Amino acid sequence: MELRSRTFLIIVLSMLLTACGDTNIVNSIKFVQTIGYDAAQNGVTSSAVIANYEEQGKSKLEFYVTESKSVYDSMPKLNMKLDFPIEYGQLRMALFGDSFARNGITTAIESLIRDPKISSRVHLGVADRAALELLNIGENRRDPYFLSDMIEQNMKYGNLPMMNLHLTFFNYYGTGRDFFLPHFTVERDEIKLDGIALFKGDKFKTKIGIRDSFLLKMLLEDSxxxxxxxxxxxxxxxxxxxxxxxxxxxxxxxxxxxxxxxxxxxxxxxxxxxxxxxxxxxxxxxxxxxxxxxxxxxxxxxxxxxxxxxxxxxxxxxxxxxxxxxxxxxxxxxxxxxxxxxxxxxxxxxxxxxxxxxxxxx
Amino acid sequence: MTYQRRVIEHAGYNAWISVMLTGIIMHLLIWMLYKILSSIEDSNDIVTINHKLFGKLLGNLINLAIVLYFVFGAFVKFKVYMEMIQVWLFPSMNFLPVSIVIALLVYYAVSGGIRSVTGISVWATIISLVSIIPQISLTFPFLHPMNLLPLLNHSASDILLSSKDMAFEYLGVETLLFLYPFVRTPEKSQKWAHFIMLLVTLLYLMILILAFMFFTEEQLRHTIWPTLNMIGIFEVPLLQRLEYMAISLWFIKIIAGISIFIWAACRGMKVAFHLRPRLSLIVFLTAITALCHFIIDHRTVERVSEIYSNIGVYFLYAYIPFVFLCVMIRKKLIKPI
The missing domain is CATH 3.30.300.210 (Nutrient germinant receptor protein C, domain 3)
Structure with a gap:
């Protein structure tokens, strides 16, 4: 009897432990998959690409743009435009506009790393124009992960050295190191990876082409x-x-x-x-x-x-x-x-x- | 879980030396503990030893302090883990029900007696040993061995200061003070105690060096849970975020740690004050749950665990050697008679 009641107790307790928690149902949250930051007059323009999964396999990309004082309040501001709460757990890509990157991106990347929901495998990138403009082109692709997949495949099968949020921080905090991010441009209405943006501290300094990015890869790792x-x-x-x-x-x-x-x-x-x-x-x-x-x-x-x-x-x-x-x-x-x-x-x-x-x- | 950041505060990336140093000191302490516990006839736990050494009144005062210290230790473990769940898993959850459920689980484990407590501990040990293998293999592409160099660029005092911080991670050996009477063959067990201490030191060393190669020094200073962040980089099929699983697996380790501490405290109350273990168990768990409910901010948690770690360091490095000396002197004095 004693044993049976004990067993019963432990089963009940473990069930209690699994059942509590905040539940997030996929249909009632908005997953931000790609986010773009641009410098605006006294503040930041953030643009979020959110996929709306209506049918299985099909997704419609939604696009929300908001202006805010700094990167920090972009999320509450975005929530003002949405019918469901925003969730960052599926974020795979953060894109910085040219002028934003030149002004320094510390605030943006630090706010990414502080959020435990955001994976340290998130990719970062720099556009040669406003991030908003570049993302608007990507919108045509019907694929919210287009940019991050592009980076991923080019690291594996192309000239890009390994990069992600973790490695960016590794180089950013590391003494005697500077980080670098993939650089995008637009060619014939298509997004093109055209090299690597080299940073000094947290400021975009100069850009190298895709050939130099091979050399960089060769000098850092297995090319x-x-x-x-x-x-x-x-x-x-x-x-x-x-x-x-x-x-x-x-x-x-x-x-x-x-x-x-x-x-x-x-x-x-x-x-x-x-x-x-x-x-x-x-x-x-x-x-x-x-x-x-x-x-x-x-x-x-x-x-x-x-x-x-x-x-x-x-x-x-x-x-x-x-x-x-x-x-x-x-x-x-x-x-x-x-x-x-x-x-x-x-x-x-x-x-x-x-x-x-x-x-x-x- | 967080020691990687704490130990580098003074010694920077030379802190691996501190870990080894602390490991060696711990071996010395284990040896002392065994000597203390085996030298006085028919008193082989700390309560009776305190009675013999310092008399009934003073002895019981010390015993009460030790018991409270164990309860405090259980509380710190509990709260630190809770906080981790709050930050990583469920930021907006009401934690009172969860802590009550965990307290009930601990109640169940401890009321099962020494057998169920050690049973859980075995599982916890196996989990920590097994979890190191995927950690090494999956972080491999991200390791920078260069981070470890230059080998010696910190002063000896920095390294010693760091090894003091490291002692926090080893707190728990002192439960031997209560566990000893339950060990069937104490002479044989000493060998195993030293062996497991060696294993633990190696484990800490491995995890630390892994973190050193994975993070740059400045980056590690900005990381509150280095192990979790490290696990976060892994990519395995099906599970996108491995750190959630790691936190859940840690649960069993935490339960084991809390149970052992609470068990030791209850045992202390029983031997010293003849209180029924069940009663003290309920009181302790209620106190812990209540405290957990009222301490809510990270800063207080940090401060509380720092206080605990300081007390623990004095307990290990001052109290145990002191008792050791007393026991030895007593032995010398009594022998000739």
């Missing part, structure tokens, strides 16, 4: 599936010809040569590549010609990486986390001092490319 066009001089030495190089695997390696100022670092990249679209006169079965291609990849990547690093130095941004690298190697590292000497930082770049696949045709 798997990324690709660039590599130039080479043609057989008759008259014009430049290009071939397409796909990265299969790459691994960067940093070696600090000197921690005192001017500091110097040696960067060594090992790259395994696939080449299959080449100028006609190249024979991919010939050992010598392959070596020639490898050589052109190496020379091109080395010089482009140097150019990319000097661009970073010119703009005083550090997306590679070189400051952090030196911090980890010396005990009396100081971020201010490093920044002052950042321009004089010496880098040597060495790329070791190997073509390991040449496609199916000869």
């Amino acid at each position: 798997k599936n990324g690709s660039i066009m590599v130039p080479m001089t043609s057989a008759d030495q008259t014009r430049a010809e290009y071939f397409l190089m796909n990265s299969i695997h790459s691994k960067p390696n940093y070696k600090v040569i000197r921690t005192g100022y001017p500091a110097s670092v040696a960067i060594h990249v090992k790259l395994n590549a696939q080449v299959k679209d080449v100028p006609q006169w190249i024979d991919l079965t010939s050992e010598d010609q392959i070596a020639l291609l490898e050589k052109s990849i190496e020379v091109y990547c080395e010089s482009e990486i140097q150019k990319f690093i000097s661009l970073c130095k010119r703009n005083n941004v550090d997306p590679l986390g070189l400051g952090d690298l030196f911090r980890s190697k010396s005990k009396e590292w100081n971020s201010q001092e490093f920044e002052e000497h950042y321009n004089a930082l010496a880098t040597t770049v060495h790329v070791n490319a190997r073509i390991i696949r040449t496609g199916a045709g000869g």
